[in-house]
Amino acid sequence: MDDRFSQINKALKIELQEKPKSKKVWILFFIFICLAAGIFYAPNFITKDSSSLQRKSVAKEIQATKNRFKAAVVDLPISIFSSFSFDEPKNILLLGISGKGNDAPDLTDTILIAQIKNNPLKINLISIPRDLWVKVPESETLTKINTLYVFGKAAKNQDYGISLAKQKIEEITGLKIDYYFLIDMSVVKQIIDELGGVNVWIAKDIYDPQFPGPNHSYQTFEIKAGWRYLDGETASKYMRTRHSAQGDFDRIQRQQQVLEALKQKLMGLNPISDLPPLLKIAEKFWSNIKTDISLTQLPSLWQIAKQISPEEVNKIVIDREENELVLGDNILIDGQIASILKPGAGIENYSEIQAFIAQGQ
Known part of the structure; x- marks a missing residue:
């Protein structure tokens, strides 16, 4: 082929x-x-x-x-x-x-x-x-x-x-x-780590036992509700997880939430x-x-x-x-x-x- x-x-x-x-x-x-x-x-x-x-x-x-x-x-x-x-x-x-x-x-x-x-x-x-x-x-x-x-x-x-x-x-x-x-x-994960993480409000507990892993495998992703300071890896998983009542709609909201937190942190940097x-x-x-x-x-x-x-x-x-x-x-x-x-x-x-x-x- x-x-x-x-x-x-x-x-x-x-x-x-x-x-x-x-x-x-x-x-x-x-x-x-x-x-x-x-x-x-x-x-x-x-x-x-x-x-x-x-x-x-x-x-x-x-x-x-x-x-x-x-x-x-x-x-x-x-x-x-x-x-x-x-x-x-x-x-x-x-x-x-x-x-x-x-x-x-x-x-x-x-x-x-x-x-x-x-x-x-x-x-x-x-x-x-x-x-x-x-x-x-x-x-x-x-x-x-x-x-x-x-x-x-x-x-x-x-x-x-x-x-x-x-x-x-x-x-x-x-x-x-x-x-x-x-x-x-993948740049999102890198920049969040460079900034030392982002602070995000987790509305509900998330438990996803089928989060995609490397080489077609699965892994468990879990995070508790409340304010959480997320590093790049955790933020990436939080944005990508499928486990929620409203599926893709919830995922869109999570992605916008993390990216908005990232934008606000970047905008707060002093140019000097x-x-x-x-x-x-x-x-x-x-x-x-x-x-x-x-x-x-x-x-x-x-x-x-x-x-x-x-x-x-x-x-x-x-x-x-x-x-x-x-x-x-x-x-x-x-x-x-x-x-x-x-x-x-x-x-x-x-x-x-x-x-x-x-x-x-």
Whole structure:
């Protein structure tokens, strides 16, 4: 069997152990922009009263971090909004992968488009279901959309994997993708540890004897109700556990809860006195993100992002239960049943989905 298909089949089988992950990339995207822009603007916080040694030390730290960041981005010569009249929206693709430490690290289990509009300023967050059954671009092969990145990366390289996902998402939505972010979600655990943990209110006792472990195994995750100070490992398990009365809804709430606690702790850091840990955190973020937005573009994007809270984001969800734009089905993959979603209008017919997105904008 072609190595590309064996990797996809392996990823799909591993996926059967997991429920779909919720859409937590938006908050991570916001945090990333704030961190990146904070480093860009950090020299402005170095006052005339700062000592010469302090100014040199801070400037050296910032420049070193900027240099490391350049490896994660494509340095474009113009600002994201310098030539943008706001007469038409900008569409930023956000892809979230499970990342290091997971059995299927390259599945894009979170697929979102952040569409930025102006007059008035507005962000539409369009979610694409990871189980959507699609044809691989330039191929007759059918697969889940969350494996396209795996397919392209195995066939050529990471850039080709991103290109396949981008091409198919443009076809599905009818939207031109202007920029992308590929985010390794394991960065959440790393940053929480770098901050020394986060304080979270646990509403109810949790006991999950079937929490996914390494090599397709299971382990027990247990945590008592009340205020708990969580390290990265515990916070990660708390966000991922399936054991609750309302299933995925509860998990979405837990993930938002932890990420909000993380955001608040990050926003409380002082750009001077906390600069060393801030730079370490920023570097962890940047080493787990790939994007074609340049460092010089980030401050402009930050000015947009900081004006909008997550509650003000208009969410456009392609969901089976609500609108039947997609219909559920089951297929057999190497002897195991896998759940998929097909467009209600038929395989590779995305006319209804495109109309729904246009109406929701």
